[in-house]
Amino acid sequence: MNKDQAPVLICKDLCISYYTRAGEIPAVVDFSLTVKPGETIGIVGESGCGKSTVAMAIMRYMGANGGIKSGSITFKGRDLTQLSESELRSIRGAEIAMIYQEPFASLNPSLKIKTQLMEVPLAHENISKDEARQRAAQMLSDVNLPDPERMMESYPHQLSGGQQQRVVIAMGLLSNPSLLLLDEPTTALDVTVEAGIVKLVADISKKFGTSQIYISHNLGSPGQNTPTPTAFLPVSRCRRRIKMRHR
Numbered sequence: 001m002n003k004d005q006a007p008v009l010i011c012k013d014l015c016i017s018y019y020t021r022a023g024e025i026p027a028v029v030d031f032s033l034t035v036k037p038g039e040t041i042g043i044v045g046e047s048g049c050g051k052s053t054v055a056m057a058i059m060r061y062m063g064a065n066g067g068i069k070s071g072s073i074t075f076k077g078r079d080l081t082q083l084s085e086s087e088l089r090s091i092r093g094a095e096i097a098m099i100y101q102e103p104f105a106s107l108n109p110s111l112k113i114k115t116q117l118m119e120v121p122l123a124h125e126n127i128s129k130d131e132a133r134q135r136a137a138q139m140l141s142d143v144n145l146p147d148p149e150r151m152m153e154s155y156p157h158q159l160s161g162g163q164q165q166r167v168v169i170a171m172g173l174l175s176n177p178s179l180l181l182l183d184e185p186t187t188a189l190d191v192t193v194e195a196g197i198v199k200l201v202a203d204i205s206k207k208f209g210t211s212q213i214y215i216s217h218n219l220g221s222p223g224q225n226t227p228t229p230t231a232f233l234p235v236s237r238c239r240r241r242i243k244m245r246h247r
C-alpha cells in the first residue's frame with residue numbers, strides 16, 4: 001500500500017464537549033490525527049481520556065448531549081462535520097466501520113449469523129441472496145473462523161466471545177470499508193483469545209489494505225496489544241480538562 005497517497009482521514013484541532021446538568025465537559029481538546037491508506041494508527045490513553053469520544057465523533061454518533069465544538073474531520077476529502085444525516089448514513093458502516101469492545105452488543109441475538117452477515121452486502125450492493133451468502137461464508141473463513149458453514153447457521157449466543165468478535169469484524173469488513181475503527185476490541189475477551197484477534201486485525205490491514213484506528217487503554221505495553229502501530233498519541237493530546245461531577 002502506497003503510504004504517500006492522500007490521507008484517508010485527517011482530524012484537525014478537534015474539540016469535543018458533552019453538555020450535562022453540571023455544565024460543559026470538554027472531553028477532547030485540540031486533537032489531531034492523520035491516517036494514510038493502509039496505515040494503522042494506535043490511540044492509547046488512560047480510561048476516560050476521550051478515546052471513544054474521538055471514535056464516535058468520526059462516526060458522527062455523538063449522542064444527544066455531545067457536540068463537536070471546533071475542528072474538522074476530513075474523510076477522503078470531505079469534512080464529516082459538515083455533512084447531513086443522510087450523507088453520513090451512506091458513509092457509516094459502508095466506508096467507515098466501527099468495532100466495539102463488547103461483541104455481543106453488536107449482534108442481534110435473535111438472528112442467525114448468516115442473516116446478519118448477508119444483510120451487509122444486500123444493503124450496499126446490487127447482488128443476489130446466493131452471492132451474499134457466498135460472500136458472508138468467505139468472510140467468515142477470512143477471519144479464520146473454523147467451520148464457516150456451521151457458524152452461518154448459529155445464533156450469537158452459541159459462539160464464544162472471541163468467535164463473536166471475529167463475526168463482528170467480518171460484518172464490518174463485508175462492506176469493504178476504507179477505515180476500520182477498533183475501540184478496545186479485545187477488552188471484553190479472555191487474554192487467551194486477545195492475541196488471536198490482534199493478529200487477525202493486523203492480517204486484515206495487510207490483506208484488504210484497510211486503514212485502521214486501534215484504540216487501547218493499555219499504556220504499559222501498547223506494542224504488544226495493538227497491531228503494528230505506526231504512531232501512538234500521547235495521553236496529553238487526548239485529554240479532558242475537568243472531571244465529571246457526580247450527580
Ligand SMILES: Nc1ncnc2c1ncn2[C@@H]1O[C@H](COP(=O)(O)OP(=O)(O)O)[C@@H](O)[C@H]1O
Nearest residue numbers: 018025027046047048049050051052053240244
Ligand atoms: N454521554 C456522555 N455525557 C457526559 N460525559 C461523557 C459522556 N460520554 C463520555 N463522557 C465523558 O467524557 C470523557 C471521555 O470519555 P470516553 O471518550 O468514553 O473515554 P475513553 O474511551 O478514553 O475511556 C470522560 O470524562 C467521560 O466521563
Ligand SMILES: [Mg+2]
Nearest residue numbers: 051052053183
Ligand atoms: Mg472508551
